[in-house]
Amino acid sequence: LSYKDPSSGAPLLDGVDVAFRARRITAVLDPSGLRSRALFLVLAGLEDPDSGRVVSAKPRSARQRWAGRIGAVALLGARDTLDRDLTIRQNILAPLAATGSVADWDNLVGALELTGLRTKVDARPAELAPLERFKATVARAIVSGAEAFLVTEPPVLPAHDIEELVGLLRAVADAGCAVVVATRHPETALRAHRVIMLANGTVSLDAAPPTLDAIDASLERSPEDPKNLLGPIPSASPLFYEADAPGADDEEAEGQRAHEPSTSVSLGGPQWLTVAVERISALEISQVWVG
Secondary structure, three states: OEEEOOOOOOEEEEOOOOOOOOOEEEEEEOOOOHHHHHHHHHHOOOOOOOEOOOOOOOOOOHHHHHOOOOOEEEEEEOOOOOOOOOOHHHHHHHHHHHHOOOOOHHHHHHHHHHHOOHHHOOOOHHHOOHHHHHHHHHHHHHHOOEEEEEEEOOOOOOHHHHHHHHHHHHHHHHOOOEEEEEEOOHHHHOOOOEEEEEEOOEEEEEEOOOOHHHHHHHHHHOOOOHHHHOOOOOOOOOOOOOOOOOOHHHHHHHHOOOOOOOEEEEEOOOOOEEEEEEEEOOEEEEEEEEO
Protein backbone atom coordinates (compact mmCIF):
# COMPACT_ATOMS: atom_id res chain seq x y z
CA LEU A 1 0.00 0.00 0.00
CA SER A 2 1.12 3.53 -0.78
CA TYR A 3 -0.69 6.59 0.50
CA LYS A 4 0.07 10.32 0.60
CA ASP A 5 -1.40 12.86 2.98
CA PRO A 6 -4.13 14.66 0.99
CA SER A 7 -3.25 18.10 2.37
CA SER A 8 0.56 18.08 2.51
CA GLY A 9 1.41 15.40 -0.06
CA ALA A 10 3.71 13.71 2.45
CA PRO A 11 4.19 9.98 1.71
CA LEU A 12 2.78 8.33 4.84
CA LEU A 13 2.83 4.80 3.43
CA ASP A 14 5.36 3.73 0.82
CA GLY A 15 4.97 0.16 -0.38
CA VAL A 16 3.70 -1.26 2.92
CA ASP A 17 2.90 -4.97 2.59
CA VAL A 18 1.47 -6.54 5.75
CA ALA A 19 -1.06 -9.17 6.78
CA PHE A 20 -2.85 -9.76 10.07
CA ARG A 21 -3.92 -13.14 11.40
CA ALA A 22 -6.96 -14.07 13.44
CA ARG A 23 -6.45 -15.02 17.09
CA ARG A 24 -3.42 -12.76 17.31
CA ILE A 25 -2.71 -9.28 18.66
CA THR A 26 -0.42 -7.27 16.41
CA ALA A 27 1.07 -3.98 17.57
CA VAL A 28 1.88 -1.34 14.97
CA LEU A 29 4.67 0.71 16.52
CA ASP A 30 4.68 4.16 14.96
CA PRO A 31 6.73 6.96 16.60
CA SER A 32 4.91 9.62 14.56
CA GLY A 33 1.37 8.34 15.08
CA LEU A 34 0.49 9.55 11.57
CA ARG A 35 1.51 6.52 9.54
CA SER A 36 -0.45 4.00 11.62
CA ARG A 37 -3.47 6.29 11.46
CA ALA A 38 -3.24 6.39 7.66
CA LEU A 39 -2.84 2.60 7.53
CA PHE A 40 -5.94 2.08 9.68
CA LEU A 41 -8.05 4.47 7.61
CA VAL A 42 -7.09 2.58 4.45
CA LEU A 43 -7.70 -0.83 6.05
CA ALA A 44 -11.11 0.32 7.31
CA GLY A 45 -12.07 1.51 3.84
CA LEU A 46 -12.33 5.17 4.88
CA GLU A 47 -9.49 6.24 2.58
CA ASP A 48 -8.40 4.91 -0.81
CA PRO A 49 -4.71 4.06 -1.23
CA ASP A 50 -2.76 5.76 -4.00
CA SER A 51 -1.60 2.30 -5.05
CA GLY A 52 -2.10 -1.23 -3.82
CA ARG A 53 -5.21 -2.91 -2.48
CA VAL A 54 -6.70 -4.34 0.69
CA VAL A 55 -7.77 -7.99 0.65
CA SER A 56 -10.27 -8.97 3.36
CA ALA A 57 -10.97 -12.48 4.54
CA LYS A 58 -14.41 -13.96 4.09
CA PRO A 59 -16.66 -13.69 7.15
CA ARG A 60 -17.08 -16.68 9.41
CA SER A 61 -20.86 -16.50 9.13
CA ALA A 62 -22.18 -18.71 6.34
CA ARG A 63 -25.13 -16.35 5.86
CA GLN A 64 -22.82 -13.40 5.33
CA ARG A 65 -20.63 -15.40 2.94
CA TRP A 66 -23.66 -16.29 0.83
CA ALA A 67 -24.62 -12.62 0.80
CA GLY A 68 -21.20 -11.72 -0.59
CA ARG A 69 -20.10 -9.87 2.56
CA ILE A 70 -16.47 -9.43 3.60
CA GLY A 71 -15.19 -9.62 7.15
CA ALA A 72 -16.23 -6.44 8.97
CA VAL A 73 -13.54 -4.12 10.33
CA ALA A 74 -14.03 -2.10 13.52
CA LEU A 75 -12.01 1.10 14.00
CA LEU A 76 -11.79 1.90 17.70
CA GLY A 77 -10.11 5.00 19.09
CA ALA A 78 -9.38 6.59 22.42
CA ARG A 79 -12.12 9.15 21.78
CA ASP A 80 -15.46 8.21 23.31
CA THR A 81 -18.02 7.68 20.51
CA LEU A 82 -20.97 6.59 22.64
CA ASP A 83 -24.23 8.53 22.54
CA ARG A 84 -24.66 10.10 25.98
CA ASP A 85 -28.45 10.09 25.68
CA LEU A 86 -28.70 6.33 25.11
CA THR A 87 -28.19 3.44 27.50
CA ILE A 88 -25.31 1.04 26.97
CA ARG A 89 -27.71 -1.54 25.51
CA GLN A 90 -29.07 1.04 23.07
CA ASN A 91 -25.57 2.19 22.12
CA ILE A 92 -24.55 -1.39 21.36
CA LEU A 93 -27.59 -1.99 19.16
CA ALA A 94 -27.65 1.44 17.46
CA PRO A 95 -25.50 0.49 14.40
CA LEU A 96 -27.78 -2.46 13.66
CA ALA A 97 -30.88 -0.31 14.05
CA ALA A 98 -29.43 2.22 11.60
CA THR A 99 -29.06 -0.47 8.93
CA GLY A 100 -32.30 -2.32 9.64
CA SER A 101 -30.49 -5.41 10.93
CA VAL A 102 -31.58 -7.66 13.76
CA ALA A 103 -29.11 -8.50 16.53
CA ASP A 104 -28.21 -12.10 17.16
CA TRP A 105 -29.22 -12.70 20.77
CA ASP A 106 -26.44 -15.18 21.48
CA ASN A 107 -23.93 -12.76 19.97
CA LEU A 108 -25.22 -9.95 22.18
CA VAL A 109 -25.07 -12.06 25.33
CA GLY A 110 -21.59 -13.27 24.42
CA ALA A 111 -20.36 -9.70 23.86
CA LEU A 112 -21.70 -8.59 27.22
CA GLU A 113 -20.11 -11.57 28.96
CA LEU A 114 -16.76 -11.04 27.27
CA THR A 115 -16.65 -7.34 28.17
CA GLY A 116 -18.15 -7.74 31.65
CA LEU A 117 -20.96 -5.28 30.95
CA ARG A 118 -23.94 -7.54 31.59
CA THR A 119 -24.91 -5.61 34.72
CA LYS A 120 -24.30 -2.21 33.07
CA VAL A 121 -26.65 -2.43 30.08
CA ASP A 122 -29.19 0.02 31.51
CA ALA A 123 -26.58 2.59 32.59
CA ARG A 124 -25.68 5.65 30.53
CA PRO A 125 -22.12 6.36 29.38
CA ALA A 126 -21.63 9.16 31.91
CA GLU A 127 -22.16 6.62 34.70
CA LEU A 128 -19.30 4.39 33.53
CA ALA A 129 -15.56 4.56 34.04
CA PRO A 130 -13.30 5.22 30.99
CA LEU A 131 -12.36 1.55 30.64
CA GLU A 132 -16.02 0.50 30.81
CA ARG A 133 -16.91 2.95 28.05
CA PHE A 134 -14.16 1.47 25.88
CA LYS A 135 -15.54 -1.98 26.66
CA ALA A 136 -18.93 -0.79 25.39
CA THR A 137 -17.40 0.18 22.02
CA VAL A 138 -15.80 -3.27 21.84
CA ALA A 139 -19.14 -4.94 22.60
CA ARG A 140 -20.83 -2.79 19.96
CA ALA A 141 -18.26 -3.88 17.36
CA ILE A 142 -18.71 -7.56 18.29
CA VAL A 143 -22.50 -7.36 17.99
CA SER A 144 -22.12 -5.57 14.64
CA GLY A 145 -20.13 -8.54 13.34
CA ALA A 146 -16.58 -7.18 13.40
CA GLU A 147 -13.84 -9.75 12.85
CA ALA A 148 -10.89 -7.35 12.70
CA PHE A 149 -10.35 -4.73 15.41
CA LEU A 150 -8.15 -1.73 14.69
CA VAL A 151 -7.40 0.05 17.96
CA THR A 152 -5.83 3.48 17.55
CA GLU A 153 -3.73 4.19 20.64
CA PRO A 154 -5.68 2.69 23.56
CA PRO A 155 -7.27 5.20 25.94
CA VAL A 156 -5.22 6.70 28.76
CA LEU A 157 -6.01 4.59 31.78
CA PRO A 158 -4.79 4.19 35.36
CA ALA A 159 -2.07 1.60 35.78
CA HIS A 160 -4.40 -0.94 37.42
CA ASP A 161 -6.70 -0.83 34.36
CA ILE A 162 -3.97 -1.52 31.80
CA GLU A 163 -3.79 -5.22 32.59
CA GLU A 164 -7.56 -5.51 32.33
CA LEU A 165 -7.48 -3.80 28.94
CA VAL A 166 -4.80 -6.18 27.70
CA GLY A 167 -6.85 -9.09 28.96
CA LEU A 168 -9.90 -7.78 27.10
CA LEU A 169 -8.00 -7.52 23.80
CA ARG A 170 -6.59 -11.02 24.28
CA ALA A 171 -10.11 -12.34 24.90
CA VAL A 172 -11.30 -10.71 21.67
CA ALA A 173 -8.40 -12.32 19.80
CA ASP A 174 -9.06 -15.71 21.41
CA ALA A 175 -12.66 -15.46 20.18
CA GLY A 176 -11.31 -15.68 16.63
CA CYS A 177 -10.72 -12.03 15.73
CA ALA A 178 -7.65 -10.21 14.48
CA VAL A 179 -6.67 -7.38 16.84
CA VAL A 180 -4.29 -4.65 15.67
CA VAL A 181 -3.19 -1.95 18.11
CA ALA A 182 -1.40 1.23 17.03
CA THR A 183 0.95 2.70 19.60
CA ARG A 184 3.94 5.02 19.97
CA HIS A 185 5.26 3.21 23.03
CA PRO A 186 7.54 0.15 22.82
CA GLU A 187 6.34 -1.00 26.25
CA THR A 188 2.79 -1.33 24.92
CA ALA A 189 3.98 -3.11 21.77
CA LEU A 190 5.74 -5.76 23.85
CA ARG A 191 2.37 -6.99 25.15
CA ALA A 192 1.34 -8.11 21.64
CA HIS A 193 2.05 -11.42 19.91
CA ARG A 194 3.74 -9.56 17.07
CA VAL A 195 5.08 -6.06 16.44
CA ILE A 196 5.31 -4.21 13.13
CA MET A 197 7.25 -0.96 13.12
CA LEU A 198 6.60 1.81 10.60
CA ALA A 199 9.43 4.26 9.91
CA ASN A 200 9.69 6.68 6.98
CA GLY A 201 6.66 5.09 5.36
CA THR A 202 7.97 1.52 5.23
CA VAL A 203 8.01 -1.55 7.48
CA SER A 204 11.31 -1.41 9.35
CA LEU A 205 10.59 -4.31 11.72
CA ASP A 206 8.29 -7.34 11.77
CA ALA A 207 9.00 -9.47 14.82
CA ALA A 208 7.03 -12.27 16.50
CA PRO A 209 7.36 -12.45 19.40
CA PRO A 210 8.61 -8.89 19.91
CA THR A 211 11.65 -8.10 22.04
CA LEU A 212 12.90 -4.78 23.36
CA ASP A 213 16.34 -5.41 21.82
CA ALA A 214 14.80 -5.89 18.37
CA ILE A 215 12.75 -2.70 18.74
CA ASP A 216 15.74 -0.65 19.94
CA ALA A 217 17.90 -1.97 17.09
CA SER A 218 15.22 -1.05 14.54
CA LEU A 219 14.85 2.45 16.01
CA GLU A 220 18.61 2.93 15.75
CA ARG A 221 18.86 1.45 12.27
CA SER A 222 15.86 3.28 10.78
CA PRO A 223 15.11 6.44 12.76
CA GLU A 224 12.06 8.41 11.70
CA ASP A 225 13.06 11.45 9.63
CA PRO A 226 10.63 14.31 10.45
CA LYS A 227 11.30 15.89 7.05
CA ASN A 228 9.46 13.01 5.39
CA LEU A 229 6.24 14.16 7.06
CA LEU A 230 6.39 17.66 5.54
CA GLY A 231 5.69 16.70 1.96
CA PRO A 232 7.19 18.36 -1.12
CA ILE A 233 8.30 21.97 -0.68
CA PRO A 234 6.62 24.21 -3.30
CA SER A 235 8.89 26.20 -5.60
CA ALA A 236 8.28 29.78 -6.75
CA SER A 237 9.78 32.04 -9.40
CA PRO A 238 11.55 35.18 -8.12
CA LEU A 239 9.43 38.32 -8.16
CA PHE A 240 12.31 40.82 -8.27
CA TYR A 241 15.78 40.99 -9.79
CA GLU A 242 18.81 42.80 -8.43
CA ALA A 243 19.75 46.00 -10.28
CA ASP A 244 23.01 44.61 -11.63
CA ALA A 245 21.79 41.04 -12.13
CA PRO A 246 21.74 39.56 -15.64
CA GLY A 247 18.40 40.23 -17.27
CA ALA A 248 17.59 43.22 -15.05
CA ASP A 249 17.53 45.60 -18.05
CA ASP A 250 15.19 43.26 -19.88
CA GLU A 251 12.99 43.16 -16.83
CA GLU A 252 12.83 46.99 -16.68
CA ALA A 253 11.97 47.24 -20.34
CA GLU A 254 9.36 44.59 -19.98
CA GLY A 255 7.74 46.55 -17.17
CA GLN A 256 6.84 49.24 -19.68
CA ARG A 257 4.65 46.74 -21.49
CA ALA A 258 2.63 45.86 -18.41
CA HIS A 259 -0.52 47.11 -20.05
CA GLU A 260 -0.32 44.29 -22.62
CA PRO A 261 -0.18 41.06 -20.62
CA SER A 262 -1.03 37.84 -22.35
CA THR A 263 -2.83 36.57 -19.26
CA SER A 264 -4.24 38.75 -16.49
CA VAL A 265 -6.04 37.93 -13.24
CA SER A 266 -7.55 40.65 -11.03
CA LEU A 267 -8.51 40.14 -7.41
CA GLY A 268 -10.92 42.56 -5.70
CA GLY A 269 -10.19 44.08 -2.29
CA PRO A 270 -8.63 47.23 -0.85
CA GLN A 271 -6.22 47.23 -3.80
CA TRP A 272 -6.19 45.62 -7.23
CA LEU A 273 -3.58 42.95 -7.65
CA THR A 274 -2.75 42.18 -11.25
CA VAL A 275 -0.60 39.19 -12.05
CA ALA A 276 0.74 39.22 -15.57
CA VAL A 277 2.56 36.34 -17.16
CA GLU A 278 4.36 36.72 -20.44
CA ARG A 279 6.70 34.58 -22.43
CA ILE A 280 10.09 36.16 -23.13
CA SER A 281 12.43 34.15 -25.32
CA ALA A 282 12.30 30.60 -23.94
CA LEU A 283 11.69 31.60 -20.29
CA GLU A 284 8.54 32.12 -18.26
CA ILE A 285 8.86 35.22 -16.07
CA SER A 286 6.19 36.12 -13.52
CA GLN A 287 5.63 39.81 -12.80
CA VAL A 288 3.52 41.39 -10.11
CA TRP A 289 2.29 44.99 -10.04
CA VAL A 290 0.27 46.47 -7.18
CA GLY A 291 -1.56 49.71 -7.90
